[in-house]
Amino acid sequence: MQYQSEYLQRVYDSVVKRNPNEPEYLQAVSEVLTSFEPVVAKRPDLEKYGIVERIVEPERVIMFRVSWVDDSGKVQVNRGYRVQFNSAIGPYKGGLRFHPSVNLSIIKFLGFEQIFKNSLTTLPMGGGKGGCDFDPKGKSDNEIMRFCQSFMTELSKHIGADTDVPAGDIGVGAREIGYMFGQYKRLRNEFTGVLTGKGLTYGGSLTRKEATGYGLLYFTEEMLNCMKDDSISGKTIVVSGAGNVAIYAAEKATQLGGKVVALCDSTGYIYDPNGVNLDVVKQIKEVERARISEYVKRVSGAEYHDGCSGIWGIKCDVALPCATQNELDGESAKKLIANGVMAVAEGANMPCTPEAIEAFQSAGVLYAPGKASNAGGVAVSGLEMSQNSMRYSWSFEEVDAKLQGIMKSIFHAAFDAAKEYGVDGNIMAGANIAGFLKVADAMIAQGVAY
Incomplete structure (x- = not known):
């Protein structure tokens, strides 16, 4: 990939060198950095504070073994992940994906995209993502339960309502969220809004599905x-x-x-x-x-x-x-x-x-682009977090109205940013720019940890 900006080229080359076997992640970084060309030209402070170098490097990557017992009594072993990418504007927020294709590259690409998506929602959420190469298809409910309990036993050490709030993604629906929430509650002895996409009887939000x-x-x-x-x-x-x-x-x-x-x-x-x-x-x-x-x-x-x-x-x-x-x-x-x-x-x-x-x-x-147009799920997850914090719930109509307002504001943020930075009509570039600038300004304000 070739960039006009020497700064962006240097950052991208470094990402390629550090992550040579992660094609999905490199694709996501390449697409996003392309949109930053007009931004870094106008904002020399971004290079001064090393913002782009920092935003392409996760704050934390957690990989762990998930051992569980299937219905025949055989021990199975999977690999779990949680990538906590950026917490500049709020606790890490992003789904968990259970699918055989899951690997570090896919989780990093999803977590990286999540930074900008969450920023666009206007809600205080950082970017993160997780999952496992476990395949729920063909598994019994008891196998799903045992797997989810084992997965959460390790993940629970790294998440919390004000630290990292996972949700569902491919292969993780209401059943899986319920089993994981139950295990977290047992381990931590607290009832908290640590997962979103929960059932309505235990802290979920209407309109989330x-x-x-x-x-x-x-x-x-x-x-x-x-x-x-x-x-x-x-x-x-x-x-x-x-x-x-x-x-x-x-x-x-x-x-x-x-x-x-x-x-x-x-x-x-x-x-x-x-x-x-x-x-x-x-x-x-x-x-x-x-x-x-x-x-x-x-x-x-x-x-x-x-x-x-x-x-x-x-x-x-x-x-x-x-x-x-x-x-x-x-x-x-x-x-x-x-x-x-x-x-x-x-x-x-x-x-x-x-x-x-x-x-x-x-x-x-x-x-x-998905980081703008499919942000409705994480937006309502953010609204679920708000309801959990207040010990309160809104009606379907109230949540739906808030969702509609958020999605309209995301479009206009992307549309306006594209116009301001000389790429009028390019919603992909506008979404990347609008989401990035909010996070970048927060990172600058919070300084660099030496």
């Missing part, structure tokens, strides 16, 4: 309103994924007058030209925990196709990648552009490759 998907649509709607004088209403929409983010993005898109015609899981995708029936999808994915292919057995006129990449060949006005990192590549982007897509907004973390982003921006397609 819907938050990332709903927030994605609030952001997309505001982007369309302000940049195209348009709206979701009447648009054909393709959503990848079939988890919480995808399902509730589809739900809110439908409420706003759009028609969602496709969803996918890790095995393949469905296409329903009449508009996806979300009641059927929720039954399959949330109740039965089955494959999305079941949909075509229950809804006439729908199609199922093996593999996921084909979903981007479906003609649509708005594309919402909500599955996983790097799922939408340059070739898929070209297909979407050829079919007339007008906006792409990320519901997952870094689902578009650099080639795809370049293609969208070159074609004039509105592009919203």
